[in-house]
Amino acid sequence: MVAALKPERAEAYHICGHTYTTSSCPHPYSPLSRVDKYGYPLHPKYGYKIDVNGDPYASRKQTIKKMCEETVKERYPYVRQPAQGGGWSRCCNGRVRRIYDCCGYTATRINGDAAVTGYCYRGKRVFCVGYRDLNVRC
Numbered sequence: 738m739v740a741a742l743k744p745e746r747a748e749a750y751h752i753c754g755h756t757y758t759t760s761s762c763p764h765p766y767s768p769l770s771r772v773d774k775y776g777y778p779l780h781p782k783y784g785y786k787i788d789v790n791g792d793p794y795a796s797r798k799q800t801i802k803k804m805c806e807e808t809v810k811e812r813y814p815y816v817r818q819p820a821q822g823g824g825w826s827r828c829c830n831g832r833v834r835r836i837y838d839c840c841g842y843t844a845t846r847i848n849g850d851a852a853v854t855g856y857c858y859r860g861k862r863v864f865c866v867g868y869r870d871l872n873v874r875c
Contacts, residue, residue, distance in 0.1 A: 754827025760848040762865035763808045765791030770867040776803035805839035816841040823856030828875035838863045
């Protein structure tokens with residue numbers, strides 16, 4: 738039996754502009770995986786840089802990790818060579834939101850489904866998704 742899911746039932750519906758089933762990348766505020774242009778975690782509402790515990794990043798003594806390249810590799814060692822891949826833009830809450838794929842050599846996505854090519858390059862497949870909000874109105 739085949740059934741279509743309503744967008745609100747899709748697993749990653751929590752990221753505005755993304756209604757497919759790939760879950761968000763590991764993040765201190767999961768499932769709201771907001772990152773900066775370099776892939777480091779940001780607070781999902783206020784946009785300031787946060788450490789691995791979700792606290793405001795204010796000192797080099799704190800630990801920060803790129804969500805795709807470092808955190809995925811650490812928590813999911815079967816995903817070889819994770820890297821931030823391509824993505825797309827959507828209008829969310831009056832601002833442009835950039836949604837990107839975290840890609841790696843894996844056959845399985847974070848939610849357990851078969852990994853798909855998505856916006857990945859060089860034979861990699863989508864493992865999870867993240868986003869960043871731009872200062873551009875839409």
